[in-house]
Amino acid sequence: MTPDLPLTRLLHEEAAARGLRDPGAPLPEIPEVFALVRDLPYARADTHDPAGIVRGWRGTCSTKHELLAALLAERGMESTVVACTQEITPPPAAPPELVALSGGRPVVDVHNYLIVHAPQGDMVVDATWPLEAARASLPVNPEWVWGEDQTIACTPLESWPVPAGESVADFKDRLLRERYAPEELERRDAFIRTVGSLFLRERA
Template sequence: MSLLNDLQNEAVKRNLLEPGTEVDAATAFRLVRDMPYMRASDRQPETHIREWRGTCSGKHYLLKALFAELGLPAHIVAGTVELQLDPRTFTPELRDILQRTNGRFVDVHNYLLVDTPKGQMVVDATWPLPTRKYGLVANEEFVLGQNQLIGYPTSQTWLVPDDVDPQAFKDKLLHEHFTPEELAVRDEFIETFSQLLADVAA
């Protein structure tokens, strides 16, 4: 069974699609985008469908595979993120985490470059649409050939070679560019923020 069929079946089971609805590129994007922002137990595309969740890496690994089944070649982009945040503007749980690095938050963000009949386009499905009320960049429209906004501001980007494991590539960038303390804060922030979003959505 294809990933598109798996996605369709899971979406029907979750009352997100009517039975028999064809999954085109825009529908695949919408379903993946609106998966809760939370790490899955691994980065395999099938796992993200089964657990119905993901962060920027897993969502885009899945979306790349789905687009391939739709005849749209896609390429993973990795970009370093270096933000200076004001801990005072966050909830107490997140504030305590950010204060350990004086508000510095780092990451390596993933999104896609997709080859379409209308040209190459940027696709970013990181943030579910409801998260826009928190000021996050969630893309509502998917139009072939039209670039989307990137979920995080990136300082430097790399096109991940198609024959390279994108997660290994990302992990290498994380450890080359950031300190162990910064990475520990990153991991704790993502886990805590994901849980806060889940609690609000519940």
């Protein structure tokens, strides 16, 4: 009997509406589910609800990995969301708006990715950057290979698993407030807004 996969079905329907899948195709398997989540435009979602993230068709590292964790759970696969501090230095190929915002200093942030507890063993999964972001020299993971770690989209400084049952957003916000000054957080917010506007502008 085919399991009921309402979130995966919604992902398929939204992808088909955007011309990314054949409407009559079978529901995507996990490697394609990963690719669809990865390729959501990088921009802040309006919600942390998985179905709402799919309908809004956008996400950052936190919401993309919350969504991916929910899609995996629908297939009976457990995963752990990890939070890590990082410092972002835009690569030379980055848009000039981002280079200007950095002001020659790293932008601080807390990044999220997944540890997927797959049958082949635990594997690092990072769906942060869409495939198109490779043009800006951002670290994109081009495919899901069972049992193989993916590249984390940053160099983690300190890392913590998000406790089971705790909101990823609340855990991340607490880390940000504990570790960084308000002016650093303002630069971070401006940087993320600008990255999001660039990706959405390219999709328009």
